[in-house]
Every structure is written in structure tokens, then in C-alpha cells.
Amino acid sequence: MSGPAEGGIRQRGCDLRPPKGGNSQGSALYYAVTLSPGISGELGKARSPCLHAAGNSEVIMKYVFWSFSTVLCLVIGTPAWAEDQVRINPTDPQPTCTMCPGTYIPVTELEGYARKALAEKLVDQQVRDIDIGKAHIGIGMVHRGRLDKPAPNSVAEHDQISEVYHVISGAATLVLGPDIVDRQRRPATMRTVVEFNGPGNNGSEVRDGIAYEIKAGDVVVIPAGTGHWFTRIEDHIDYLMVRIDPDKVTPLKSEAQSREYLSKPVPRGE
Incomplete structure (x- = not known):
């Protein structure tokens, strides 16, 4: 008025x-x-x-x-x-993400990332990065091809971000453990470090690690600081990645940004 x-x-x-x-x-x-x-x-x-x-x-x-x-x-x-x-009952515990919306990701979008991985020879892609109040949650799609023996210095560890794998297809041997041999700092400029899983290290092997034979339907939980190392992949392995980022070191990624990403090739070198 x-x-x-x-x-x-x-x-x-x-x-x-x-x-x-x-x-x-x-x-x-x-x-x-x-x-x-x-x-x-x-x-x-x-x-x-x-x-x-x-x-x-x-x-x-x-x-x-x-x-x-x-x-x-x-x-x-x-x-x-x-x-x-906002405060239905002030004496009750209150939501840590006040009036936050939910997020829906259709399977067609996830399939778009799977196709893009094959077409452009990509491994790890971030689908969303969502603020849930006390943390960010990243949703990624990962495709790995056949692996007969582990690549040099291919143990990965992330300092601040924990990961959950849900295997969609394929099978692999995955070694897990916190004692990483020959730790080397991952370059801070790597796309995966900047956008996906934050700072961390690579290593040559996991001392006294436990090897798991993972396949479609399996779930793996990898706390921050735990080394994870693929030593063999039969033909391929595709898995949905959930990244838990309590320090919010990774940038948010919306549905609109996801659509834009899928609409054009990823620049080489990233």
C-alpha cells in the first residue's frame, strides 16, 4: 500500500x-x-x-x-x-536446518551422468551439493573401468569429508584402512579437491588394510581420514556417492547448475 x-x-x-x-x-x-x-x-x-x-x-x-x-x-x-x-514447542529440540526444502534427484538425471562418464571418459562427477544446516551433503556418480592391478599412489584419503558408496553395478576389490603408506598431499587445485571431497592425501598402499569384495547393492562407509584403495575391478564399477561435509568446504551445486553441467562437455584438464 x-x-x-x-x-x-x-x-x-x-x-x-x-x-x-x-x-x-x-x-x-x-x-x-x-x-x-x-x-x-x-x-x-x-x-x-x-x-x-x-x-x-x-x-x-x-x-x-x-x-x-x-x-x-x-x-x-x-x-x-x-x-x-519454526518453533512448534520451544522446549523440544529444534530443527538444525530451519525451514529447509527437500531435494529430489530423478533417476534420469543420474543416468545422464553415467552416460556422460562413458562418453567423456570421466570417473567422478558431483551431481548436487546441498546445505542441510550443520553440513553439506554431496551426491556424486562414479564410474571406474576395468583394473587388473592398482595404479601407483592410488590410495585416497579425505581429511574432512566422509563418504558412503552404494554400488549400482559391477564388482571390485576395495581396501580400507587408516594407516596410509607414503602419504602425499593432493594438489589443492584438483577439481575433485576443490568441488567434491576437499583436501586430503594419496598414498602407495594401506598398511594392514582390510580388502572387501564389493558388488551391486553393497554399501560402503568411509570416514574422513580413512584410506580407500581399489586394487582390482573386474569389468567396471558404478556407484552412487554420498559425501558428508560438516565443515562445508565444498561449494553448493543446484539443479540448475547440474543441468548446465550436463548440457556441455567438461573442459579437458578438469
Whole structure:
């Protein structure tokens, strides 16, 4: 709702503009009702027909209605029903992500990442990165081809981000353990470090690691700091990746950013 014209009221010889320095609608109303020469010291009793002149009462009522509405909004603030949505019962534990929306990722989008991995020879791709209040959650799609023996320095470890694998297809041998031999800092400029799994290390092997034969349907949980090492892949392995990022070191990625990513080839070198 718009207020009256700036500068007060002037109608039929009645100058109800506010004093100099008070150019708000509220000060104009105050001046009109209390300081006008046409008003006696006893509020509401006019000595002249200024406020009661034809048309003036309508203008004054517009000021009153506008000012009252503004004051009411300032005093009341957020409606009680809106606060109840945030704090239903103040004595109960409260949501750590206040009024956050859910996120839906259709299987067709995930399949788009699988096709892109094959077409462009990609391994790890981030589908989403979502703020859930106390952490970011990353959703990735990973495709790895046949592997007869482990590549040099292919043990991976992430300092701050834990990972959960859900194997979609294929089978592989995965070695897990925290004791990493020949740790080497991963380059800070790597795309996976910057966007997917944060800072960490590579190594040559996992000392006293446990080897798991993983296949479609299996789930693997890898805490931050734990080495993970593919030593053999029969033909391929595809898995959905869930990354838990409590320090929020990775950037958010929305549905719109995902669509844009899928729409064009990934620049080489990334």
C-alpha cells in the first residue's frame, strides 16, 4: 500500500505539511492532528473547518489508515503462526536446518551422468551439493573401468569429508584402512579437491588394510581420514556417492547448475 504524497497535505487552503526536517507520513499526520493552526489545544475540537472541509476528512483518514497499518506491522512483527512453524514447542529440540526444502534427484538425471562418464571418459562427477544446516551433503556418480592391478599412489584419503558408496553395478576389490603408506598431499587445485571431497592425501598402499569384495547393492562407509584403495575391478564399477561435509568446504551445486553441467562437455584438464 502506498502512502500519501511526500511533503504532507495541502488542500483547500489548509497546509498540513510537517515541520522542516520531519518529512515522513507519520510526522505529517502528527502535525495535521496536533499542530495545525486549525486545531485547538483540546485534541479533536476544530476551531476552523480545515479538517472538516469537504474532501479533507478523506485525505486525513488515508494518513491515519496508512500510519496505523505501518505501526501495526512494526509492533506485531512476524505473525505467531509463522513463528510456530519454526518453533512448534520451544522446549523440544529444534530443527538444525530451519525451514529447509527437500531435494529430489530423478533417476534420469543420474543416468545422464553415467552416460556422460562413458562418453567423456570421466570417473567422478558431483551431481548436487546441498546445505542441510550443520553440513553439506554431496551426491556424486562414479564410474571406474576395468583394473587388473592398482595404479601407483592410488590410495585416497579425505581429511574432512566422509563418504558412503552404494554400488549400482559391477564388482571390485576395495581396501580400507587408516594407516596410509607414503602419504602425499593432493594438489589443492584438483577439481575433485576443490568441488567434491576437499583436501586430503594419496598414498602407495594401506598398511594392514582390510580388502572387501564389493558388488551391486553393497554399501560402503568411509570416514574422513580413512584410506580407500581399489586394487582390482573386474569389468567396471558404478556407484552412487554420498559425501558428508560438516565443515562445508565444498561449494553448493543446484539443479540448475547440474543441468548446465550436463548440457556441455567438461573442459579437458578438469
